[in-house]
Amino acid sequence: xxxxxxxxxxxxxxxxxxxxxxxxxxxxxxxxxxxxxxxxxxxxxxxxxxxxxxxxxxxxxxxxxxxxxxxxxxxxxxxxxxxxxxxxxxxxxxxxxxxxxxxxxxxxxxxxxxxxxxxxxxxxxxxxxxxxxxxxxxxxxxxxxxxxxxxxxxxxxxxxxxxxxxxxxxxxxxxxxxxxxxxxxxxxxxxxxxxxxxxxxxxxxxxxxxxxxxxxxxxxxxxxxxxxxxxxxxxxxxxxxxxxxxxxxxxxxxxxxxxxxxxxxxxxxxxxxxxxxxxxxxxxxxxxxxxxxxxxxxxxxxxxxxxxxxxxxxxxxxxxxxxxxxxxxxxxxxxxxxxxxxxxxxxxxxxxxxxxxxxxxxxxxxxxxxxxxxxxxxxxxxxxxxxxxxxxxxxxxxxxxxxxxxxxxxxxxxxxxxxxxxxxxxxxx
Ligand code: HEM
Numbered sequence: 001x002x003x004x005x006x007x008x009x010x011x012x013x014x015x016x017x018x019x020x021x022x023x024x025x026x027x028x029x030x031x032x033x034x035x036x037x038x039x040x041x042x043x044x045x046x047x048x049x050x051x052x053x054x055x056x057x058x059x060x061x062x063x064x065x066x067x068x069x070x071x072x073x074x075x076x077x078x079x080x081x082x083x084x085x086x087x088x089x090x091x092x093x094x095x096x097x098x099x100x101x102x103x104x105x106x107x108x109x110x111x112x113x114x115x116x117x118x119x120x121x122x123x124x125x126x127x128x129x130x131x132x133x134x135x136x137x138x139x140x141x142x143x144x145x146x147x148x149x150x151x152x153x154x155x156x157x158x159x160x161x162x163x164x165x166x167x168x169x170x171x172x173x174x175x176x177x178x179x180x181x182x183x184x185x186x187x188x189x190x191x192x193x194x195x196x197x198x199x200x201x202x203x204x205x206x207x208x209x210x211x212x213x214x215x216x217x218x219x220x221x222x223x224x225x226x227x228x229x230x231x232x233x234x235x236x237x238x239x240x241x242x243x244x245x246x247x248x249x250x251x252x253x254x255x256x257x258x259x260x261x262x263x264x265x266x267x268x269x270x271x272x273x274x275x276x277x278x279x280x281x282x283x284x285x286x287x288x289x290x291x292x293x294x295x296x297x298x299x300x301x302x303x304x305x306x307x308x309x310x311x312x313x314x315x316x317x318x319x320x321x322x323x324x325x326x327x328x329x330x331x332x333x334x335x336x337x338x339x340x341x342x343x344x345x346x347x348x349x350x351x352x353x354x355x356x357x358x359x360x361x362x363x364x365x366x367x368x369x370x371x372x373x374x375x376x377x378x379x380x381x382x383x384x385x386x387x388x389x390x391x392x393x394x395x396x397x398x399x400x401x402x403x404x405x406x407x408x409x410x411x412x413x414x415x416x417x418x419x420x421x422x423x424x425x426x427x428x429x
Pocket of ligand 1: 263268313366
């Protein structure tokens with residue numbers, strides 16, 4: 001790739017030294033790739049000034065972290081200033097008979113051996129045969145959403161297609177009531193705990209404002225399934241927990257149900273929005289996938305690599321250690337920059353969006369790695385593939401609607417990659 005092409009892809013900050021970047025900052029949120037490149041070339045394990053945080057930007061170092069959950073813990077709340085310390089920490093010391101540390105904290109905030117118990121409890125959601133059996137329904141849902149706007153020849157793709165499709169998919173697979181989708185969509189988009197360390201008190205309050213309503217909603221689901229068991233995933237998870245532990249653990253179940261309701265939603269919506277944006281930005285790649293539908297799965301993988309929907313997650317360091325030769329003390333946080341690993345020198349021409357790139361799925365860090373690797377990746381991949389196939393079938397000659405450049409910029413969140421809005425036009429039949 002020439003310098004000119006690189007600047008076109010990565011913006012004017014391409015090649016800027018690390019010292020000239022601020023993180024977080026609107027510049028990095030808008031386009032993080034020049035910052036990541038500066039990190040990788042100057043300080044791949046970078047101590048964030050005045051904070052006990054380290055940014056890890058190379059794939060190899062991130063895998064080193066992900067493979068050692070005993071040193072790099074997911075119980076990041078242990079060091080959160082806002083967590084009510086004493087009681088929650090005391091809860092961690094509880095060791096019920098059977099030897100498994102049992103807490104009300106959910107899968108994403110657990111370490112082994114507890115983590116494997118909690119992960120097993122959700123596995124039936126991603127049974128390949130089950131996902132396959134839902135594919136025709138997902139295709140129908142995608143087509144119905146497009147029926148709602150196709151005659152207009154234009155759409156705001158994120159709000160009118162990607163968001164509701166992701167929501168309806170999780171309703172279909174897990175057993176949430178699709179009639180409640182307006183409630184789910186009205187909730188403030190939830191930030192993950194990992195990103196909270198960088199939010200102001202105001203932003204935190206804003207992010208958490210719907211939490212009581214969400215918890216009450218999940219509790220209602222649990223009570224309903226207890227009173228009226230059904231042949232669905234939610235009933236199965238609730239009954240399995242009671243059978244396993246001898247009594248209901250309401251805070252845990254509320255947390256896991258809320259996780260399923262939210263984890264796969266926003267992320268997959270971001271993927272669907274990003275892949276269309278990228279294809280419009282790269283007409284040669286769009287032409288290729290229009291001509292050869294067998295490229296659809298690879299286009300999805302490449303979109304995940306190129307614009308990682310979740311740019312990073314974090315771990316709490318449980319003992320003094322070293323990463324890539326840099327000393328990292330106990331109590332520090334490490335931020336694993338998946339969006340950077342997906343553009344490091346593992347890849348040939350990493351800043352090129354190339355839907356024919358080989359081995360993307362195997363090397364991609366978009367779903368994380370190790371024991372916490374995204375549980376829902378088979379759902380996300382199936383949903384992304386179906387969404388793209390239906391969009392290519394029905395939205396002919398897609399292009400950006402004139403204006404709206406500012407809305408195509410990234411949302412105001414440096415952990416998530418997705419345009420604020422994506423207004424597109426297409427030919428009507
Ligand atoms: C494009 C879509 C998606 C992306 C980019 C994505 C990304 C990720 C990432 C990076 C992690 C690892 C977090 C960490 O290491 O700390 C993760 C974990 C997880 N994801 Fe996804 N995800 C997507 C879709 C889904 C879907 C559809 C579901 C299912 C409903 C889901 C459920 C989960 C769960 C339950 C975990 C926690 C796993 C654990 O802690 O063991 N995700 N996801």
